[in-house]
Amino acid sequence: MGKKKDKEQQQTSTPQQTNPTPHQQRQGPNVGESSSINIRRVLEKFLESNREVYTFKANLSNRERAVVHIVCRKMGLKSKSQGKGNQRRVSVFKTMKQVGAKRAKERLKYFKFSEEAKVVLQDLFTQYPPDDGLIANTVGSHGGGKRETVQGHCENIFSKPSLSKEGIENKREVLASKMKKATNLRQIVQQRAKLPIAAFKDIIKSTIESNQVVLISGETGCGKTTQVPQFLLDHMWSKGKACKIVCTQPRRISATSVAERIASERGENVGGDVGYKIRLESKGGRHTSIVFCTNGILLRILVSAGRSKRGTSKKHAKMDISNISHIIVDEIHERDRYSDFMLAIIRDMLPSYPHLRLILMSATLDADRFSQYFGGCPIIRVPGFTYPVEAYYLEDVLSILKSASDNHLDSAMLNVPNEDYKLTSEDKDALDEAISLAWSNDEFVPLLDLISSEGSPQVYNYQHSVTGLTPVMVFAGKGRVGDVCMLLSLGVDCLLQAKDGTTALELAERENQQEISDVIKKHIENASSDSLVQQQVLDKYLATIDHELIDVVLIEQLLRKVCTDSKDGAILVFLPGWDDIKRTRERLIANPFFNNTSRFLIISLHSMVPSMEQRKVFNRPPVGCRKIILSTNIAETAITIDDVVYVIDSGRMKEKSYDPYNNVSTLQSSWVSKASAKQREGRAGRCQPGTCYHLFSKLRAASLPEFQVPEIKRMPIEELCLQVKLLDPDCKIEDFLLKTLDPPVFESIRNAISVLQLIGALSQEESLTELGEKLGYLPVHPLTSKMLFFAILMNCLDPALTLACASDFRDPFTISMLPNEKKRAIAAKYELASLYGGRSDQFAVVAAFECWKRAKERGLEAQFCSQYFVSPSTMSMLDGMRKQLQMELIRHGLIPNDVSHCSLNARDPGILDAVLVSGLYPMMGRLLPPKDGKRSVVETASGPKVRLHPHSLNFRLTFNKCYDFPLIMYDEITRGDAGMYIKNCSVVGPLPLLLLATEIVVASAKDEEEEEEEEEADECDDGSSNGGGDDSDECKMDRDDTLLGQTGDKILSSPDNPVKVVVDHWLSFASTALDLAQIYCLRERISAAILFKVTHPHEQPPPVLEVSTLAIAYVLSYDGLSGVSLPRESVESLTSILHATEINSSKQEMSKGMGLEFLVSLMTDDKCQNSPQRRKARILSSGGIAMVNDPSSSNSQLLGTSFGTNSSLGPPSQVPTIVGYNPDGNGRCNRRKQPPRQRPLKNWTKITKQ
Structure with a gap:
């Protein structure tokens, strides 16, 4: 058994090559195409079912079991073979989250507040001490307890x-x-x-x-x-x-x-x-x-x-x-x-x-299925308007290429059958009459006229409505040899049977038409022989390549054949993704036949290709020049290229989907549906009769799904679940979704509800919360809505608007069309990200937008976009989306009409990181050190280790002895053809997570150290320490909503007691009892401030929330990046890349303003001289802390008196406001000269969960 398992695993463990050649493409075991199709079909049905385990029968061969292992790995399933000999079976399991999975041992990341932050917090809690009833009483009594609603509004x-x-x-x-x-x-x-x-x-x-x-x-x-x-x-x-x-x-x-x-x-x-x-x-x-x-x-x-x-x-x-x-x-x-x-x-x-x-x-x-969904509503069927298209499949293509000397397009283009042609009742009556006249009266002209005028299979294969006779049967029985040969050359079906069971051959023999009988027999034998030869060639080809990969050599050969056999008409090639487009393009350019720009115009069509390049597909090339378009499925329905005559369909597409069992996104190459294949084929018949080459077999074509999987079954559905509750708060989410045409699986619904509960939109009982009601009103994802609310509180709106719009739009960075520019594109993105610390893919987009906007104001948009590989059309779209989203916030009363003071902290790194965390949480992880010379991986809450994508700016992060495991926030985990990866992520500090995570649990650090010495550190099986009645996974830990009683009192009995803090049951930090207690209180006040803001948008917050929000902004500004120390390699790599690509080395380029200095100048114009970083630098150098002093507010001096000496600031526009209102007035601040004294903790143990 062990040997067999090793043998199977050996067949399935071959790593995928980056650029495989046709001879290298064979990957995995060699099994028949029908077996591969059946195995995938069985696994797809298993995924759609409610079963957790499926076991194949024992009749699978060793190679077929190996195929099961390969396909399971790509589909996110687990597989295991058991048994011996002819009783060996392979079982498949739906992979569930690894709850309680063993974690990599780590040195706890230590967090403590800085001295500057301690001053702010001591002054805050002196004025507003921690009290479990303070926030509830203050907010609850505000405005008589009534919630403010936006004025009645309709579109x-x-x-x-x-x-x-x-x-x-x-x-x-x-x-x-x-x-x-x-x-x-x-x-x-x-x-x-x-x-x-x-x-x-x-x-x-x-x-x-x-x-x-x-x-x-x-x-x-x-x-x-x-x-x-x-x-x-x-x-x-x-x-x-x-x-x-x-x-x-x-x-x-x-x-x-x-x-x-x-x-x-x-x-x-x-x-x-x-x-x-x-x-x-x-x-x-x-x-x-x-x-x-x-x-x-x-x-x-x-x-x-x-x-x-x-x-x-x-x-x-x-x-x-x-x-x-x-x-x-x-x-x-x-x-x-x-x-x-x-x-x-x-x-x-x-x-x-x-x-x-x-x-x-x-x-x-x-259409019938939709009609049934609406009670059998009437259907009006309308015919299409396209020219006929001749379709070839893989076996046909191989035969065409084998007969290189024959022009396969000569006969095909003379009379292309129209498979979509439908006979009308008048057509059928005319054919009935013509067949009857020919058979009974030997009047053949009407029948021949119909055949020649229509020329479609529906006509020459038509069977008489009474007798079942076809035209070829009539001509065979009447001895008309020439007409029989003509019909056979058109591809007539000579095996059709009349109503009495007679075929054309049998009718010729019955009427003693020997010559015609011989012709038909020979035709049938040749057809059978040709089919056998075709199948042999196909089997041989499929045995040498991987069905899942694109054979660019075959495409190259077919393109040359088409260009040799015809002179006019654009050629459209459908490929799955950019990698395949790039490989095909490079292959063609390297071929002397295609490397003549006067004869061939090769265009790449992809969503990330610059729009100027994309527009070339609509232009007709000069006479004598042929257009070859290499495209993804973007050309399938989104656009129409009117001069396409030939289509090469790889049959593959890159499909983004969602695996609810592992809670990850997937981006893998998959087979298209029959509907997509038909759409691609139709692209060749827009302007004239055309030809389509499907690079998959007829067997594969028959096995394709009718349609793509409905999006509701392959995408996260948090928005839909929230909309269910907004529609009917009393309705159970699962019950409503079961009403849809194809309901999502239960795991998908459960995952969505879990996310909504984590961000506070739903309660544990799935009830809609006040916050959840507000999150559903904005036209963005609920996570994005919460980020915007937090950004408004922190006066950091501008970058949040960019992040919000960019998260739901295409990547603004374009793909370079020249191979030697790839490194320059990477370096350009690094350069932009360096403006925001160089450790965030998300902030690279923010920097790109800010620089684009300022470059546009200076008339340098074209140069900037070209130099930094930025799409101007995407940026313009983002600009418009930001303005509209800003208007939505104004309409809901969340920000004032004058937004000039809503982004005063837009350049503060600590606050920026907190805004990002509020929008990406709970997508967090930690970067683990590399092992065995491999790249670092990210550990996440679900357990499995995930790689960083090479396109991520953090891909080059390394470790040194003094470098703790970096914390990572990411947008999604994607399972691609090469495994699990994170493409967009940011390195963040612990404080934003501690403040914004849903749940934190505390344990005594001493107890934790003793526990780690035990043999099974992750289990609490004796039950003695917690009375035997607590949950085992809560051993020696207290949730933040139950930090009471003897355990809590013991842990927080002294300010300096070391404690271990666990975020969401897996991410651990070390701190002190005092710092942790203060964090608990700040968490509660953040939550209360957000809720007050969205429920009372036009009102001034209560004093405790106003001052607490200000204090939190200062603490984040001081300590938001605490614990973030980038390794040297990332900076050195950036420098080397910049020098290698000479982005900044040319004096000529520098004179044009295109370099790092240019970006810095854009980001530090006159408007930016008062950015929070610069203000803080000036303030700290004079020994002060900035604070708003609004004359209209009763809270203007709440912190001022406790900060000490009177140290005047500049104009009020140079200091941050709390929620974007009341920017006028003079501020005062000061700072204690001595370290803050530590207060007794008698009030800290009363803090509740936010």
Whole structure:
């Protein structure tokens, strides 16, 4: 058994090579393609089930079991083989979180407050001593205990237009006049009339009139997206009725571009009768009749309306679905998570709104399932508008390349069959009559005319409705040799049977047509022989390559074959990701055949490629030059390239997903769905008949899933879970999600609820908290909302806005198209990050935005973006999103209209780190030292060790003897093809974590040292020390909400007692009893301050919260980076990279202002001279601590009297305010000359959990 296990593991442990050649691509055991497909299908079904274990039958071979191990590892499953001989079986387990996993031993990171912070804290707690009832009584009694609500607000753009019948008639007349006078509009009208959807206009209007839900199923290009809203608007106007037609799209770009398209078709600018509303951007208002929006926007409108109807929300009291007359949900087949969730809400709402009409629009596949979901609603099926495409599969491609001398496109392009062609009833009647005339009266001309005019498989394989005879049967029985040969050359199916079971061969033999019989026999034998040869070639090829990798050599050979056999037409190659695009591009450029820029234009299309490069795909190349586009699935639906004639489909895509069993994101190459394969194929038939080469076998094609897995089953769903509670606070989250078309698995729901509980949005009983209610109102993720609230308190809004918008948008850094610029791009990012300490991927984005904004103001945008590989379009989008998000905060009363004083601490490193922690928590870890010459890994709460991605700025972090394990905050863990990794992270200090983590537990450091000496340090199995009644995982520890009684009193009996603090049950720190007690109190006051801010946005906080917030800001400013000491290698590596790439070495470049000095000058202009760092440096040099003295506030001297001597500061704009209000006035501060005395701890043991 042991030997067999070793043998299997040996087959599965081959590391993936970075740039494999075709001869190196074979990875893992050699098994048949059908076996690989079946194994993956079984494992996918197991993942979808509720079972925890699956055991394969004992009939698997050793190689097949090895395949199971490989696939399991990629899918995040555990596998184990057991048994001997023919009874050996492999079992598969869903990997669960490793609770209580053994941790790496560490020297505890020690935290203590600095002397400066101690002064602030002593003054704070002298004025406002710790008291378990102080905060509750102060906040609870404030304002009579009433919670402030935002004024009733509704999105005017979703309100019905106030139009009279005369006003509507006037609009109709203006529109008709435009259509008559404008030549371009007349042309548009003619083009619209030619769309397939135009013939269905009347039936669409009448069906929607008489049914509350209607599904329109149509292929891409039929015109449903742009025409159906106009059909409805014109129909309503013709009846003299105003309407509000809300149309949703899964993507922002689709919502805006379709709105602009419809507006142009009606001769107006977007924002008039046609507008859009996307996250943080809108055009239009109440007067707008057709509104395009993303699914997420309409979801929030529906949730607000649902709360209003239930009487649970005063905020949206004016929002009413009765304002909306029609809801059109487009592209429902894409299964966007918001659309699935939204459809469940709408289905429940429809009975309460009989006037509302819901129109679902989808591709042709799977329409029946959506119809059934809405009680069998009627389906209107509309044909598509594309040219026919000849499709080849891998076995065909191998045969084509094997016959290099033959031009495979000659016959194919002469008469490409249209597989989408559908026979009408008139066509069938004509064919019935023609077949009958040919068979009964020997009149062959009508049948031949039909065959030659239509030329599609549906015609020459048509079977008579009564007899079942086909054209080839008729010609075979009548002895027409030439016509039989013609049909055989077209690919007719000669094995079809008539109603009496007769085939064409049998009919020829029965009618004594020997010559035709011989022709058909030979054709069948050749076809069988060709198929056998094709299969042998395919099997041989598949045995030498890895099915999961892209064979760039095969693509290169196929491209050369296509370019040799044809001269015109762009070629579109679909590849999974950037690595494959890069490898293919380098392979082509290295080939002399393609390395002629006058003959070939090779363009890479990827979301991270600069927009200027992306726009090249739409330009037609000069005559004699061929365009080759290497693209991800971005070219599948998002854009249309109108000169593409040939498509090479690798059949693979990079898909981001979510593994709820391990609570990690996944980004792996996977097989596309049948729907995606069809979309890719259709890209070749946009402008003329085309050809598509699928680089996967027909067997693989048949096994592809019909559609991509619905997004709600493969993405984290915290936002959706919070929206459930906002919609109906009494509804259980799991119960509502079970109403969706494809509910998420229980583990996904459980993980989402856990996150919401960790950030305080939900209670342990899943009840919606006051904070949770506010977190759900902003159009961002709940974690991001909490970060914004904290940033407002800390006067650090500006970077928080950038972090908030960037977290939900694409990476602003572009990919260099030149191989020798890769190092320069890395160095540029390091240089930007160095402005914020050089230890944060997130702050590199903040620095990039700040520098871009200031460079743009100076007219240096182009140079900056080029030098630092920054996308100007992404930055412009972020700029717009930030402004819109800022307006949302103003609208909710969280910040004043004048925001100039809301970011005075935007450059304070300690406060910045705390803001970042508030937005990324609970995604935290610690960096462990490298072993055996390998790179460092990150240990996380779930247990498994995770690597840092090479693209992370912290990838080069190393350790030295004096360097504690760095603390890491990250956005997500991703499981890719090469394993688990973290791509974006920041090194932070312990104080922000201690202040903002959900739970901290305390134990006596002495007890912990004794416990570590025991043989099993992580177990408490005797039960004696805690009375035998406590939970074993709580041994000798006290939660922060139960720091009472004998144990707590003992631990905190003396200020200097050493204690061990455990954050969220796994991350440990050492401190003193006094420092820990003060941290407990600050945690409570942070929580209270945030809650007060969001529930009373326009009011001045109570004195205890106002002063405590100020003190916390100072403490973070002093000690926020305590414990962070970057190793020298990161700085030296940056310097070497900068010198190696000569970013700063050229005097010419320096004269242009492009260097580190240029960035520093951008970040330290006149506006930045009063940044917190500079203020603090000036203040500390004079022996003072800054403080706000607002004349209008009764709290202006609360800390001033206890700080000692009167040391005047500069103008009030040079010091931070508390919550962004009242920036005027003069401040005073001073500092004690002697160390602060330590107070007795009699009050500290009464502190409760925040």
